[in-house]
Amino acid sequence: AQSVTQPDIHITVSEGASLELRCNYSYGATPYLFWYVQSPGQGLQLLLKYFSGDTLVQGIKGFEAEFKRSQSSFNLRKPSVHWSDAAEYFCAVAGVGGFKTIFGAGTRLFVKA
């Protein structure tokens, strides 16, 4: 069955430090992969996506993610975190042929001064 796992429920990083949020998926073929961010009281905003091609994708707000087929992973990274990055981050997987988007449980990011 298709699934998305975000192993970390919450992560705390210092402002200016680097960030990596983990995401593992289970899917029979190469899926479409997404990262979304949800700030308190807000809807979801698309940070970046992977469909095919270059496995390192760039997104908005200085985020990037790398697709690793061998590890079934799509980890999100940012070299230097800002206080405004504190939010909930969701990894999602989708595909063609009627396979609807499945969201991970989310990772809440806390940023300390």
Added chain:
Amino acid sequence: SAVISQKPSRDICQRGTSLTIQCQVDSQVTMMFWYRQQPGQSLTLIATANQGSEATYESGFVIDKFPISRPNLTFSTLTVSNMSPEDSSIYLCSVEESSVGGYEQYFGPGTRLTVT
């Protein structure tokens, strides 16, 4: 990218009543989705609404509880019927747009529902 608005943004309702949530998109879209996000949880798809056809509900969700309308390509409503405290959640509307090589989903700001 599509811009989506929802009304109301939040509401507090008594059990046994119903609430209709509106979703308006600034462009014509084929597929619209309704999600539920329970407190501290991830998103769960309630149903997919295509204009001109009956909504398709996911396992665990039924039309009598969550009737959906899709009268045109820019608008949809979700009704939460006969509410109980377990229905307290954020309800999100979403649309899908084609993108190079695939597609993207965009979300409304959500409707925060509290049932007392």
